[in-house]
Amino acid sequence: EPEVTQTPSHQVTQMGQEVILRCVPISNHLYFYWYRQILGQKVEFLVSFYNNEISEKSEIFDDQFSVERPDGSNFTLKIRSTKLEDSAMYFCASSDRSGTSYEQYFGPGTRLTVT
Amino acid sequence: DAKTTQPNSMESNEEEPVHLPCNHSTISGTDYIHWYRQLPSQGPEYVIHGLTSNVNNRMASLAIAEDRKSSTLILHRATLRDAAVYYCILRGAGGSEKLVFGKGMKLTVNP
Numbered sequence: 001e002p003e004v005t006q007t008p009s010h011q012v013t014q015m016g017q018e019v020i021l022r023c024v025p026i027s028n029h030l031y032f033y034w035y036r037q038i039l040g041q042k043v044e045f046l047v048s049f050y051n052n053e054i055s056e057k058s059e060i061f062d063d064q065f066s067v068e069r070p071d072g073s074n075f076t077l078k079i080r081s082t083k084l085e086d087s088a089m090y091f092c093a094s095s096d097r098s099g100t101s102y103e104q105y106f107g108p109g110t111r112l113t114v115t
Numbered sequence: 116d117a118k119t120t121q122p123n124s125m126e127s128n129e130e131e132p133v134h135l136p137c138n139h140s141t142i143s144g145t146d147y148i149h150w151y152r153q154l155p156s157q158g159p160e161y162v163i164h165g166l167t168s169n170v171n172n173r174m175a176s177l178a179i180a181e182d183r184k185s186s187t188l189i190l191h192r193a194t195l196r197d198a199a200v201y202y203c204i205l206r207g208a209g210g211s212e213k214l215v216f217g218k219g220m221k222l223t224v225n226p
Contacts, residue, residue: 004158031212035159043159043202045213056212091158100147100206101166104214106158 002026004107006092012113013082021077021110023092032075033093033104034067036060043091049075050098082114119203121220127193128225135188135220137203142183147206150177150188151214152199159202159216162188198224 005024013019025032034046047057049067066078075094079086089111093104120138127133139148149164163170163177165186170177176189190197200219 033213035214042218043153043214043216045215048212058213093158095212098212100145101164103149103161103164105161109158 004092004094004105006090006107006110008110009108010111010113012115015084015114016081019079019082019112021079021090021092021112023075023077023094023107024073025075025092025094026096026105027073029094029096029105031055031095031098031104032067032069033095034077035091035093035106036088037091037109038085038088046077046090079112082112084114087112087114119205119217121201121203121217123218124221124223126223126225127190129195130192133190133193133197133222133224135190135201135203135222136185137187138185139203139205140184142205143207145207148177148179148183148186149204149206149214150175151202151204151216152197153202153219154196154199159214160199162201164206193222193224195224195226198222 007022032049035043037043045058047061048055064080068076089109091109092107095104147166150162151159152162153159163175165177178187200221202216202219
């Protein structure tokens with residue numbers, strides 16, 4: 001069964017450093033998302049992406065964050081200058097269609113630890 | 116998105132059916148009811164969704180009340196692998212693509 005994959009599984013970085021989290025969505029999917037989950041808290045939406053453009057973003061997704069689909073398979077989340085409060089699990093998701101009657105498929109996540 | 120209310124936690128026994136309730140009294144006519152679950156240390160996983168009629172798939176069944184103000188996710192035969200946090204989420208037509216996760220309900224399955 002096709003699945004969303006994410007690399008690395010765990011990333012440790014120092015405050016102020018740039019990190020890139022990588023995702024390979026399901027191959028025929030066109031809609032891509034990033035969510036994050038701080039330890040012990042809810043899963044929070046960050047951004048949605050379609051047709052090489054951000055279609056929606058949350059208040060969390062400020063100028064320090066960016067997303068890119070550099071080729072036909074990868075979808076990346078970049079944090080330019082990490083802060084301690086960026087420590088969280090980051091989940092990538094994809095969907096083959098838009099709309100509220102369609103499901104999103106999530107990857108296993110990348111645990112980001114900022115020291 | 117309209118709000119849902121779930122118990123904080125439930126326990127069930129392995130190989131027995133389990134009914135996970137969700138209240139959504141402010142649901143609108145075009146809101147879909149989605150269920151996701153999150154196994155320990157994993158990403159959320161889609162389970163099932165519906166609008167008005169009851170739905171079945173290989174993972175579970177979704178029973179929707181006639182007035183749509185509540186729904187029940189039914190796991191017909193719980194296994195240890197079903198131990199997870201279950202999220203009931205409403206998604207409104209014409210609205211945002213994002214999923215809005217609440218605290219969910221933790222299901223413990225006893226062997």
